[in-house]
Amino acid sequence: MKKRQILGATALLAMALNAVSTLAQSAKGQIIDRQVISMNFAGNRIGVSPVRKMVIYLPPGYLTSTHRYPVIYFLPNPFEENYRFDFDHRDAQGLFDLAIAEGVIKDFILVAVDMNTPLGTSWYVNSPVTGNWEDLMIQELIPYIDANFKTFPNRDSRGIAGIFIGGYGAIRLGMRHPDVFGSVYAMHPVGTGTGVGVSMTIPKWDILTNAKSMDDVKQDGGTRIFTTMFQAHLPDPAKPPLFVDLPGRQENGKLIIDVKLMDRFRNNFYLETMIPQYANNLKSLRGFKFDWTRNDANYDHVYANQAFTRKLNEFGVAHGAEEYTGPFDESNWGADGRIYTEVLPFFARYLVFDIDPQIHHQ
Structure with a gap:
């Protein structure tokens, strides 16, 4: 094949590839x-x-x-x-x-x-x-x-x-x-x-226990997300305004954990607890x-x-x-x-x- 024919074929191939590329991009x-x-x-x-x-x-x-x-x-x-x-x-x-x-x-x-x-x-x-x-x-x-x-x-x-x-x-x-x-x-x-830390130390329990509406928990990010966890995994339709069973409370500055509720929360929430099942x-x-x-x-x-x-x-x-x-x-x-x-x-x-x-x- 002559040099000019080779160059022409190369140019046509390049044009075809460019056309395919343009079509794909478009x-x-x-x-x-x-x-x-x-x-x-x-x-x-x-x-x-x-x-x-x-x-x-x-x-x-x-x-x-x-x-x-x-x-x-x-x-x-x-x-x-x-x-x-x-x-x-x-x-x-x-x-x-x-x-x-x-x-x-x-x-x-x-x-x-x-x-x-x-x-x-x-x-x-x-x-x-x-x-x-x-x-x-x-x-x-x-x-x-x-x-x-x-x-x-x-x-x-x-x-x-x-x-x-x-x-x-x-x-x-x-x-x-x-x-x-x-x-x-x-x-x-x-x-x-x-995790490494105690999860129930994240929410602010004074906000949770004294909430008059769901809007009250929005003032703190950690409290808000834990409220969603409790509404999903510790729901109680008979307890407005948050409609949850709280697995903890503050007494004299100390966090008190409700053992039964915490066990229920862990078993319902953490994916690791679901692995055996x-x-x-x-x-x-x-x-x-x-x-x-x-x-x-x-x-x-x-x-x-x-x-x-x-x-x-x-x-x-x-x-x-x-x-x-x-x-x-x-x-x-x-x-x-x-x-x-x-x-x-x-x-x-x-x-x-x-x-x-x-x-x-x-």
Whole structure:
């Protein structure tokens, strides 16, 4: 071949590659908003709305495609502004588009749902005080998505992920419902187990015992979040205004722990206490991983996650556990963030993207 022909062929190849690259970069997914009116909040005592909103990411070409897609259910950090925060402020849609275009993961659907109460997180459990959040997810939201979108309606093509308290929810829902979710990734989960300090020294007991309304607990962050824990795990619909059984009290400046209530709280709340009951469920997952940063200002979270992976090992639960150095939350997003480099590749490996799944375990 003559030199001029070689140069011409090279130029044509370069143009073709550039065209493919441009097409991939221009292929954009779509985000849409939906809502369901849930039957699971009729009896709640704290004013939770039955209208539960969600944002849904659809991959490029979804509207014209005849294909079906796997679904990732995503539980955002509930301390953010709202469930849409990552889409509105961190360009989650652009990141997912890039991941698909670059082959990090095949086409997928992602669903992020508002799972918060007026005080903050629901902890994703059924409670006579806050409503039945677990039932909302399993009995209403997932059937709604499968009925209205082109999904593979089976656990092998359905994963769940979450950040921080959302990570807690991802593990909890995954361990309790392995028939619904086949793969679980939790980013920096909290509530995995006991920390270094005594947890009940965090809330301000004078605020809890003297509260005249739920607004009173909002004046202190630790007290507020522990109120959500108690409403989820020590609910008492007959005790306004907080509707909880308090597992502690202050007497002459000393913290007094109610042993029975504390035992009930620990057994209902900490994920480590649930391992013996749900170890076989966890073993049946196609993939299970969680991570945490050692730079967390609250070392209790680091200590608890280290202990959690050790206890999983004791029960023979195969899983991935990674402690990394670096900031948390904001750095999860972007092409260098852990969602792009860790979470999406994880689901690329463990979700089933075709009609005839070949089940393989981690």
